[in-house]
Amino acid sequence: MKLGYQTNTWGGVIGHPAGVTSVNDAYYLANGSTEEALKDISAAGYRGFEIFDGNLMQYKDKKEEFKALVKENSLDFIGVYTGGNFIFSDILEEELIKIEKVTSLASELGAKHLVIGGGAIRANGILESDYTDMGNALNRIVEISEKYHLIASYHPHMGTNVQAPEQLDRLMPLTTINLVPDTAHIEAGGGDPVEVIKKYIDRIKYVHLKDFQDGEFLPLGEGHQNFDEMIKVLNEAGYDGWITVELDSYENPKKGAEISREFLTRFE
Template sequence: MKLGYQTNTWGGVIGHPAGVTSVKDAYYLANGSTEKAITEIAEVGFEGVEIFDGNLIQYEAETENLSVVLKKNNVKLVGVYSGANFIYKEILPDELNKIKAVAKLASLFGAEHLVVGGGGIRTTGPQKDDYLLLAEGLDKVVKIAEEFNLVASYHPHLGTLCQFPEQLDILMPLTKINLCPDTAHLVAGGGDALAIVKKYIDRIKYIHLKDYREGVFLPLGEGQIDIQSIIKVLKDAMYEGWLIVELDAYDIPKKGAEISYRYLKDLI
């Protein structure tokens, strides 16, 4: 197993402001220096990085700049994280075009994974057909990923159609996309992260790890989640992919990365 880290800890999670009025620009964005994040992640010892779609697309016209940073620090761009509502038919083409542009750019840097979250929640709450619409959209994401030699995975997330474990169980039989569990989001949504990883182990090609306690996302080993048992399940299943630590925010980002790195190195 290989160890990677998400750059979003540096600057925290925001959205691109243009996305408020333009769906095609509705990117995730970390409001910090991507170059500093990559440098400090490498200094800690991680081999790879994952990046938000909005931060990646900033390099669309200057790809060499990101290539230099990655090469200088001897780290790999492992994956890119994107998302969409998926349930509104009129805007779906714009959402998918955005994801396609990001997938194309990620592939230029040799990325392996395309991760998406989403499934919008209507004002009136989730509707029965919304899961079908989400599944159809995710299957289109799979095709986009395949076009660019990426592996597509769905990330259950608070504030989406799959924030609760029973909602995930509705969705997964409807789509062929892989599952990217996020250990903390699963627990925050009332689920048992270990049980969910066991249940869907055959569809896990990529995973996000972070700890959780009393409503707070934490570095690994500082919360209530049995990360050790989750790693054992992955080992038993001969999982040889990436373990991506994805901690949305931490006062001193590099320190948070160091805590999680030491924890994982002791386990694997």
């Protein structure tokens, strides 16, 4: 397996403050050190990393520094995580401008995957038309990703309009984008990650793993997720892509990465 880790554990999941007044600067951002994250990820035995769009854009004028950092830690740059609301027509163009900027930079720096989160929930509830609008927006993102030779995949997430399995099933027929299953978010939304992987295996080019128990996201092996069955399904389908561990926050980020890496040795 090709194993990677998300840098967002170093600093946790926050947002860029510029997004309050500028939609095309509404980046995800981990308020930690990317340099420290890559050093720890490499030391824990992972081969690659994924990064938030806001942390990647910090290197837009320091590209050689980023490349040197990746090389120094003997890692592959797997992909970048970005997203948007996708249901409000008056800001969609701004969201797509942001995503194209991120995709262009990620491609230039050697990434292979574009991970898309999001889908807003309206104050008065979700409209059925939101899924059609979102599907159309994601199709435009697929076109952007193809322009820059990245593989685009949608990431279901709590707090969006695609957190429950029936919501995912509404969206997926409306778009050609791939699916990156985040196993813990799928369970937190009421789904069975094994069944979701089985159902959408033909559209899975990238995978996020994290454990889950009692409403808490955990390092692999510390919850009750059935990773044995998930890996079995992937292997039987001939999946040979990246598997990235994503742990939104952990008191000791390096230790969290080490715990999950040790757990994954059982599949090697």
